[in-house]
Amino acid sequence: xxxxxxxxxxxxxxxxxxxxxxxxxxxxxxxxxxxxxxxxxxxxxxxxxxxxxxxxxxxxxxxxxxxxxxxxxxxxxxxxxxxxxxxxxxxxxxxxxxxxxxxxxxxxxxxxxxxxxxxxxxxxxxxxxxxxxxxxxxxxxxxxxxxxxxxxxxxxxxxxxxxxxxxxxxxxxxxxxxxxxxxxxxxxxxxxxxxxxxxxxxxxxxxxxxxx
Amino acid sequence: xxxxxxxxxxxxxxxxxxxxxxxxxxxxxxxxxxxxxxxxxxxxxxxxxxxxxxxxxxxxxxxxxxxxxxxxxxxxxxxxxxxxxxxxxxxxxxxxxxxxxxxxxxxxxxxxxxxxxxxxxxxxxxxxxxxxxxxxxxxxxxxxxxxxxxxxxxxxxxxxxxxxxxxxxxxxxxxxxxxxxxxxxxxxxxx
Numbered sequence: 486x487x488x489x490x491x492x493x494x495x496x497x498x499x500x501x502x503x504x505x506x507x508x509x510x511x512x513x514x515x516x517x518x519x520x521x522x523x524x525x526x527x528x529x530x531x532x533x534x535x536x537x538x539x540x541x542x543x544x545x546x547x548x549x550x551x552x553x554x555x556x557x558x559x560x561x562x563x564x565x566x567x568x569x570x571x572x573x574x575x576x577x578x579x580x581x582x583x584x585x586x587x588x589x590x591x592x593x594x595x596x597x598x599x600x601x602x603x604x605x606x607x608x609x610x611x612x613x614x615x616x617x618x619x620x621x622x623x624x625x626x627x628x629x630x631x632x633x634x635x636x637x638x639x640x641x642x643x644x645x646x647x648x649x650x651x652x653x654x655x656x657x658x659x660x661x662x663x664x665x666x667x668x669x670x671x672x673x674x675x676x677x678x679x680x681x682x683x684x685x686x687x688x689x690x691x692x693x694x695x696x697x
Numbered sequence: 698x699x700x701x702x703x704x705x706x707x708x709x710x711x712x713x714x715x716x717x718x719x720x721x722x723x724x725x726x727x728x729x730x731x732x733x734x735x736x737x738x739x740x741x742x743x744x745x746x747x748x749x750x751x752x753x754x755x756x757x758x759x760x761x762x763x764x765x766x767x768x769x770x771x772x773x774x775x776x777x778x779x780x781x782x783x784x785x786x787x788x789x790x791x792x793x794x795x796x797x798x799x800x801x802x803x804x805x806x807x808x809x810x811x812x813x814x815x816x817x818x819x820x821x822x823x824x825x826x827x828x829x830x831x832x833x834x835x836x837x838x839x840x841x842x843x844x845x846x847x848x849x850x851x852x853x854x855x856x857x858x859x860x861x862x863x864x865x866x867x868x869x870x871x872x873x874x875x876x877x878x879x880x881x882x883x884x885x886x887x888x
Contacts, residue, residue, distance in 0.1 A: 604787075
């Protein structure tokens with residue numbers, strides 16, 4: 486089975502990359518060696534598009550992974566989707582199953598909803614099969630660490646990605662109960678408390694930025 | 698109406714030049730130049746770097762990049778009406794518009810707050826502007842993409858703490874003037 490993971494984050498360190506590494510490891514445990522497409526910069530270049538088209542041409546599964554900036558995937562990811570759309574004739578004999586993963590620091594699912602809609606529109610326009618999406622919130626404190634080291638902030642992410650690896654192997658869509666479980670807030674506290682915790686995290690981050 | 702009372706409009710457009718010109722004209726400005734209190738930016742020709750997601754603006758309110766977007770952010774923060782005109786791609790902005798929208802991050806304050814019952818960054822600017830989304834929907838595209846775009850402008854209005862918002866869809870260039878005026882009318886603005 487050929488699986489392609491597209492990592493759509495312009496940031497370093499990147500939580501998307503942490504999630505991709507975790508999913509890759511779970512797939513490798515299932516004897517799948519995924520191709521990871523990761524521009525590792527803020528722009529998509531022609532070589533990225535050529536490599537992507539070559540990888541997708543052989544793909545059974547495509548997993549789109551990215552953060553959410555202002556309710557949508559970042560420019561990098563939309564530019565990549567647009568570039569792939571432009572190459573649709575070259576990919577006309579390909580129909581991978583498409584899964585998507587969105588995440589953001591905001592814990593409410595509504596912040597990720599339009600990002601997932603954009604992924605679904607993309608898959609349908611390409612004529613590919615939409616197999617559903619996972620949205621994770623409150624992920625900022627993961628801060629690019631390996632998910633295994635991110636404690637409670639990756640507690641919803643790890644089991645969901647492990648289950649996603651199984652679903653990919655089975656060729657199944659993401660069931661709604663899994664999507665709901667993944668989107669629950671990582672720490673079951675009232676919103677006001679979470680806001681206080683996040684603001685404390687931001688104060689620490691500000692000190693780190695000031696000293697760098 | 699005195700100059701002081703005139704509405705300050707910022708138009709960001711990723712429509713092709715003819716579409717940009719038509720929208721700019723409908724808004725009462727001359728395409729490609731600053732006209733009175735209307736600031737027009739043709740993103741298809743502007744030098745706008747993609748956001749690096751470095752996070753510094755979150756703490757300082759300033760972007761480390763220096764380009765036309767850096768210059769227009771203060772205009773947005775103090776405008777009465779922000780107009781985003783874009784071809785719709787996969788139900789949302791095209792990549793050219795998104796490159797500019799990603800750069801809005803310095804408008805958001807450092808701290809989180811609860812607004813509309815949701816967690817958001819508190820806005821850094823005190824002025825509340827209206828938002829008009831203009832999306833060009835190709836005839837071959839599923840109408841659901843237009844519905845997604847309408848929801849997107851609604852979400853932007855919440856994120857940017859806008860006073861009011863409206864969305865209009867352009868089906869053909871010949872309808873631009875009427876469509877834009879319809880959008881302005883929904884915001885109670887007389888063109």
